[in-house]
Amino acid sequence: MERTMDAGPDLAALAGAVGDATRIRMLELLMEGRSLVAKELAFGTGVSPATATVHLKRLEQARLIRSTRQGRNKVFRLATPTVARMVEALMTVAVRGPRASATPEPLRAARYCYDHLAGRLGMGITDALLRQGHLSLRRRAFALTPSGEDWFEAFGVDLAPVRDQRRQFAHRCLDWSERRDHLAGALGAALASRVFALGWVERQPDSRGLVVTSAGQRGLRRHFGAL
Amino acid sequence: MERTMDAGPDLAALAGAVGDATRIRMLELLMEGRSLVAKELAFGTGVSPATATVHLKRLEQARLIRSTRQGRNKVFRLATPTVARMVEALMTVAVRGPRASATPEPLRAARYCYDHLAGRLGMGITDALLRQGHLSLRRRAFALTPSGEDWFEAFGVDLAPVRDQRRQFAHRCLDWSERRDHLAGALGAALASRVFALGWVERQPDSRGLVVTSAGQRGLRRHFGAL
DNA sequence: GAAATGGTTCGTCATGGAACGAACGATGGA
DNA sequence: TCCATCGTTCGTTCCATGACGAACCATTTC
Secondary structure, three states: OOOOOOOOOOHHHHHHHHOOHHHHHHHHHHHHOOOEEHHHHHHHHOOOHHHHHHHHHHHHHOOOEEEEEEOOEEEEEEOOHHHHHHHHHHHHHHOOOHHHHHOOHHHHHOEEEOOEEEHHHHHHHHHHHHHOOOEEEOOOEEEEOHHHHHHHHHHOOOHHHHHHOOOOOOEEEEOOOOOOEEEOHHHHHHHHHHHHHOOOEEEOOOOOOEEEOHHHHHHHHHHHOOO | OOOOOOOOOOHHHHHHHHOOHHHHHHHHHHHHOOOEEHHHHHHHHOOOHHHHHHHHHHHHHOOOEEEEEEOOEEEEEEOOHHHHHHHHHHHHHHOOOHHHHHOOHHHHHOEEEOOEEEHHHHHHHHHHHHHOOOEEEOOOEEEEOHHHHHHHHHHOOOHHHHHHOOOOOOEEEEOOOOOOEEEOHHHHHHHHHHHHHOOOEEEOOOOOOEEEOHHHHHHHHHHHOOO
8 A cells, every 4th residue: 555655653553563452452461460471472362372473573573562581481561661651541542431330340449550550559559649748740750759758768669779760760650440640650660569579469360450468458558548 | 253351441442443554544634633524534545535434434433533514524533632642642652763853843843733732832832831820730631820811811712612611621632742741622722723813823735734924933922932 | 311391483274354446325506 | 407526335356464283493391
């Protein structure tokens, strides 16, 4: 199909890469947890390893995902937080009016969005941090206040390496299930893995989404009050 | 292709609708100006009217666009500002690193994003309004200050009907060419059409994007200082 | 080294769907 | 009333590509 050259970003190429049921499902899977190996992505999309290889290669060429070898495994993750934002925007549109309330309860309650906490849990924590003056609002991001620095360190998050990452520090991410934004970026990811390390949340076995443990209930209440 | 039911939004359906070169181009065209008739969209994508009909129907079924009959014409527009946000997010990702600076100058400078001003012009105006205290920042939106209300009325924007619209009043839209956000929503659209009505900007004949007229240069400087 | 596992490559198949031209219904203007 | 224009419908063609199994490397484990 010949066509005059397009000004601006090459949407057609991107749309081609995104516009396949299996590939978008892969991106969706990568939104939930940090990174997955090829086999998990094949299984998760219900497709043979051979087919998965092709799709993953295509996604990688489109710079939507990145891979690293680990032994005989190949682990994939979203290429950039910007990609996560894009997928999030797609999800926001994909939630149809009448079906909007059909978003499964566990997903509304707590889930990963890329590498940070989302759903009502992520939102609640973010709101609490704002209320307590540990975060403040900036145009496109949150800012960590002095009291916030103390709080994070006391919570067990070593901030130095978090600041050293090349990605945005405290990004604001818009959630498709709640339509409000929550803490993302390097700081959001660090917070999420700390909460995970504390055993406050656990990955749900086969479904997507997270469950808050009873220790988590207590801990969250102690730190953030009623969420 | 049988597959277990997906939790959450139906991304596959959406991805299918978006993932075609012609259809994404149509969405792109609808981002620039308010609304277009079927023929313009056919011509703009280099496709026959028959083919265009099929694509437009598909996009409409996916609720990405909406149409109304006007005489023997059928005019299309993006269904919701949320869709515009999604396309914008796609564009942001589609801008490749090395090619980033290859974004054509006129598009960087001034263009429509859906129905409001974007590019450096939209950003500059937004910044000026913030600096002058006519807008203030909220979490997901801008807020119009009391002085801002006066300013808009003096500028010739009747705010009452703008507030009555069902869409968000002063949304923050992230720009793919500048990677910063600018005034959108009902207020952004009203401002854009006022600026257009004043003859300060004109649609570029065949390219995309806008040009600032000499009257516009003067008017913008007078109201906003150096942009 | 052999066996097991993860991933890739290759060849093939089948299907979806994108495109067109032609014929048709509808609307508006002369 | 008649013509021009706009859009839709239909039938057809044809190509892209998504899927698989089998064979093939590479790495770890025993």
